[in-house]
Amino acid sequence: MSLFWRIFLLNAAVFVAAAAVLMLSPATISAPVSSAEVVVVLVGLMAMLVANLVLLRIGFRPLGRLIRAMTSVDLLRPGASRPAVSGHGEVAALISAFNAMLDRLETERATSNARALSAQEAERRRIARELHDEVGQSLTAVLLELKHVADEAPGAVATSLHQVQEITRDSLDEISRIARRLRPGVLEELGLASALKSLTVEARDHAGLAARCRVDGELPGLDDSAELVIYRVAQESITNATRHSGAVHLDVLLRSDEHGIRLRVRDDGRGIGEAPEGAGIRGMRERALLVGAELTIGDAPDGGTEVLLHLPNRSA
Structure with missing residues (x-):
């Protein structure tokens, strides 16, 4: 009727x-x-x-x-009732x-996100390759030429040239660091655990955070897309903690059990509070959707921010 x-x-x-x-x-x-x-x-x-x-x-x-239901639906949280x-x-x-x-x-949305993120990763690899092959090699050539000129220059000029050398060397190191962030070669060469430890080492060296990384359990064989999602979520979480939270301590935990793989990134900063989600967090949610993972972002038990990513074991 x-x-x-x-x-x-x-x-x-x-x-x-x-x-x-x-x-x-x-x-x-x-x-x-x-x-x-x-x-x-x-x-x-x-x-x-x-x-x-x-x-x-x-x-x-x-x-x-x-x-x-229409007013509360969120496509970044699929499967809602x-x-x-x-x-x-x-x-x-x-x-x-x-x-x-x-x-x-x-x-x-899942299909279009997969295509967009795949194109994004391809673009990141291209930019990283150009930074390394073109800009990096050009700066290396400049360093060698500066060294040659400084060796033949008089004292005062040589001192100035050595200072320019140090600035150029720092710029080359920064370009190399950016290229590594764009294209995580350590992930492809040494695996997920080593890549996450490399992120925490970088956070200690460049941001001054007391960062540590623990890996519990033996990681199962993951496909490249799942490893990349876990790595990018950890990378974005560490970046947010470094730039926005004012944190001093940072803890990264990767755990594997019969239920799947869990990534936890926790800091002791000011917390997320009622702040709206930015592009970085939305990007993490979209990546989690690609591999069927569940992403939770909220306040840590003792203050700060806690990011939890759960990739269930599909064979269980």
């Missing part, structure tokens, strides 16, 4: 009931209307309105649940169509 006819029949039921009460009751209306008769009419009208309100509220209750298909006719069809639309949107 369509929504139109349901509403019509609900109202008709109220009017029929009111007419039956009017015909069967001893109440009469005279002209002019007495005050007692006005009270009876008003009471009857209020009863009709209340009955109509209750019946319509019951009829529209499934639409209310649908509206709440869908509104139960209830009601009749158009209402049930509308809820079913909404649930089907969410399924399609989540599938299409």
Whole structure:
């Protein structure tokens, strides 16, 4: 039955009931209307309105649940509970169509995110290669030429040239560090555990954090995409802790058990609080979706921020 006819029949039921009460009751209306008769009419009208309100509220209750689901849905958190298909006719069809639309949107978003992140990684590799092969080699050539000139220059000029050498060498080191962040060669060459330890060493050396990394359990064989997601989530978490949290201590834990792999990055900074999620956190969520992982970001038990990534064991 369509929504139109349901509403019509609900109202008709109220009017029929009111007419039956009017015909069967001893109440009469005279002209002019007495005050007692006005009270009876008003009471009857209020009863009709209340009955109509209750019946319509019951009829529209499934639409209310649908509206709440529509306002709270987040495609970065897929698999959220869908509104139960209830009601009749158009209402049930509308809820079913909404649930089907969410399924399609989540599938299409996952596919498009996979393509976008794959293109992003390819672009990062290209930029890292150009930094290393072109800019890095050019600066290396400049260093060699500066050394040659400084060896033949008089004392004061040689001192200045040595200072320029140190600045150029620092710039070369910074370019190499940026290239490593863009293209984690240590991940490809030494594996995930070594790559995470390298991130904490870099946090200690360049940001002054008291950072440590622990790996519990034997890591199972992961495909390249899963390793890259874990690495990028850890990298972004450490970057956020370094730049925004004001943290002093940083702890990275990678644990493997029968339930899967869990990554935890915890700092003792100011915490995330009520701050809106930025592009970095949204990027982490999108990466987690690619491998079916669950990402949780919130306040740590003792203050600071805690990032948890759980990659379930699909074979369990």
